[in-house]
Amino acid sequence: MSLYVLRLGHRPHRDERVTTHLMLAARAFGASGAYYSGVRDPSMEDSIRKVCEDWGGRFTLEYVSDWRRTVKAWKERGKVIHLTMYGLPLTDVVPLIRAEPAPKLIVVGGAKVPGEVFKLADWNVSVTSQPHSEVSALAVFLHELHEGKELSLAHEGARLRIVPQAKGKRVENLRPKDPNRVFPHSKLKPHSSS
Numbered sequence: 001m002s003l004y005v006l007r008l009g010h011r012p013h014r015d016e017r018v019t020t021h022l023m024l025a026a027r028a029f030g031a032s033g034a035y036y037s038g039v040r041d042p043s044m045e046d047s048i049r050k051v052c053e054d055w056g057g058r059f060t061l062e063y064v065s066d067w068r069r070t071v072k073a074w075k076e077r078g079k080v081i082h083l084t085m086y087g088l089p090l091t092d093v094v095p096l097i098r099a100e101p102a103p104k105l106i107v108v109g110g111a112k113v114p115g116e117v118f119k120l121a122d123w124n125v126s127v128t129s130q131p132h133s134e135v136s137a138l139a140v141f142l143h144e145l146h147e148g149k150e151l152s153l154a155h156e157g158a159r160l161r162i163v164p165q166a167k168g169k170r171v172e173n174l175r176p177k178d179p180n181r182v183f184p185h186s187k188l189k190p191h192s193s194s
């Protein structure tokens, strides 16, 4: 399933942790990749790139300066889902979204979501009609969309693998760390300061 996330209005420093967590949740819960708008943040991109190098998968991350252009381009080839507490309840619409074969873009907001997003979206979806966070909304949405199958997703090419334990931590090193290695499937390149 081709599934991407667009995070609107990133502000470095203020949003670095929450956007990083959003990207990690997107990757872990089965999204193919993500875009973010707002202010470009090489440090956040680097943290996600390092996770992809260590833990595998094909997750991509791309900064977009013009979110409208990204959403409109997506509407030509797929469907756009906006997560908002004001939308239709998740349980009512998720079967329709799941049945839709087109690629999907899931839009989540930050501090202030422009009204235009509500009009551009094919579905405005609420994960409860209570305020919480883009991270929790995305995780629950993806979990429902995949019907829990994402919980056993394998991330190919990983350097590290956890061997689940009832108590304690066990991590297997599958290959040595190589600082020059760019994960083969990732668009995430090491940030150059030049």
Ligand SMILES: C[S@@+](CC[C@H](N)C(=O)[O-])C[C@H]1O[C@@H](n2cnc3c(N)ncnc32)[C@H](O)[C@@H]1O
Pocket: 083, 084, 085, 086, 107, 108, 109, 110, 111, 112, 113, 125, 126, 127, 128, 129, 130, 131, 132, 133, 134, 135, 137
């Ligand atoms: C911290 S909220 C801020 C929302 C902001 N006050 C606004 O203008 O909509 C950031 C994002 O979390 C997501 N979110 C928060 N609560 C949600 C809910 N109950 N259902 C779906 N998404 C939610 C939305 O994507 C929202 O844009």
